[in-house]
Amino acid sequence: MRYKSTVILAIETSCDDTCAAVVADSVADGSGGRRALSNVVHTQTEHARYGGVVPEVASRAHLERLDGVVEAALSEAGVTLDDIESIAVTVRPGLIGALLVGLSAAKGLAYARGLPLIPVDHLEGHVAAAYLTDPDLEPPFIAGIASGGHTALYSVDGDHGLHLLGKTLDDAAGEALDKGARMLGLGFPGGPALSKAAASGDPGRYEFPIALMQKDSLDFSFSGLKTSLLYRLKELDEVQVREALPDLAAGYEAAVVEALSRKLLRAVEREGASTLVVAGGVAANAPLRRRLGEACHASGTRLVIPSPDLCTDNAAMIGAAALYTPRVPYPEYLDLNARSI
Numbered sequence: 466m467r468y469k470s471t472v473i474l475a476i477e478t479s480c481d482d483t484c485a486a487v488v489a490d491s492v493a494d495g496s497g498g499r500r501a502l503s504n505v506v507h508t509q510t511e512h513a514r515y516g517g518v519v520p521e522v523a524s525r526a527h528l529e530r531l532d533g534v535v536e537a538a539l540s541e542a543g544v545t546l547d548d549i550e551s552i553a554v555t556v557r558p559g560l561i562g563a564l565l566v567g568l569s570a571a572k573g574l575a576y577a578r579g580l581p582l583i584p585v586d587h588l589e590g591h592v593a594a595a596y597l598t599d600p601d602l603e604p605p606f607i608a609g610i611a612s613g614g615h616t617a618l619y620s621v622d623g624d625h626g627l628h629l630l631g632k633t634l635d636d637a638a639g640e641a642l643d644k645g646a647r648m649l650g651l652g653f654p655g656g657p658a659l660s661k662a663a664a665s666g667d668p669g670r671y672e673f674p675i676a677l678m679q680k681d682s683l684d685f686s687f688s689g690l691k692t693s694l695l696y697r698l699k700e701l702d703e704v705q706v707r708e709a710l711p712d713l714a715a716g717y718e719a720a721v722v723e724a725l726s727r728k729l730l731r732a733v734e735r736e737g738a739s740t741l742v743v744a745g746g747v748a749a750n751a752p753l754r755r756r757l758g759e760a761c762h763a764s765g766t767r768l769v770i771p772s773p774d775l776c777t778d779n780a781a782m783i784g785a786a787a788l789y790t791p792r793v794p795y796p797e798y799l800d801l802n803a804r805s806i
């Protein structure tokens with residue numbers, strides 16, 4: 466079911482981005498349907514020196530920032546809390562402490578304003594970013610999520626639920642990019658850093674393995690890729706690594722792009738789908754967008770990939786998923802809990 470004519474304040478704090486957004490769906494008044502009126506993301510910089518996200522640091526930083534981020538989201542949208550009809554919040558999966566900061570704030574706001582609360586699954590949120598990108602998009606379609614913590618393929622049918630077709634058996638695609646970038650001495654997050662280094666590289670000089678390509682598999686595996694990079698680096702001395710860096714980055718990135726693209730296109734073909742949605746932080750990757758764009762153009766498949774800022778973590782996607790998620794009234798929402806997985 467789609468809730469019509471509503472204005473939602475959405476909160477997302479599942480990892481290291483403190484996010485709030487206002488999403489409206491005014492389809493009932495004929496003014497254009499679902500859209501983000503604001504989408505504020507504060508990326509925590511506290512983690513950079515650790516080379517990865519530190520859960521306790523993330524919780525504290527959310528606590529310090531969230532009020533200001535919510536105020537900014539309301540003000541950028543040109544609304545006040547009086548205009549808000551429900552509060553949406555990510556409740557799973559993510560870092561438990563980080564999720565609890567967002568959920569507690571959402572409960573407090575809902576209680577203070579007498580509003581219902583909408584608990585949203587972060588992965589359904591990533592897919593729902595596509596509803597803001599293409600206002601005409603409706604299921605059924607195939608959805609691929611490639612992010613820092615997840616890599617999976619789903620068929621999405623009329624109920625807007627995600628039905629699993631395949632997933633990674635080890636690392637997520639974003640995790641593989643982050644770890645590869647770290648091995649190459651590049652920055653964090655690794656996806657964009659690797660892309661930058663790869664821009665002037667030759668992806669054909671070093672070939673990296675693409676796993677699980679047997680005919681019937683829709684699963685992914687990225688651990689062999691990582692090991693392969695490790696062995697390559699052991700064969701080279703420091704000067705050689707420096708010289709080969711763009712080529713190593715390009716070859717490594719190309720292997721991730723190919724692994725994702727082939728499985729996504731295979732799922733579309735196998736399910737006889739006419740639409741493919743790709744979401745999650747790795748969907749911001751330019752070579753992946755190009756590769757899928759060309760293949761889908763050739764096969765006549767409708768491809769929807771949210772803009773890069775809607776691919777990485779944000780609250781507009783949570784608001785978009787909330788348009789299709791049942792509201793929980795007071796006092797039931799007081800019992801809602803966050804779940805790490």
Ligand SMILES: Nc1ncnc2c1ncn2[C@@H]1O[C@H](COP(=O)(O)OP(=O)(O)OP(=O)(O)O)[C@@H](O)[C@H]1O
Pocket residue numbers: 479480558559587611612613614615638639640642643654655656657660745746747748749750751776777778
């Ligand atoms: N331009 C890009 N190219 C490739 N990878 C990218 C790009 N931008 C971001 N990423 C990768 O996306 C990941 C972050 O995505 P996202 O914010 O969706 O993940 P997450 O929220 O940490 O994980 P999850 O959504 O699974 O809980 C990181 O691994 C990052 O390296």
Ligand SMILES: [Mg+2]
Pocket residue numbers: 587591612613745746777778
């Ligand atoms: Mg995410």
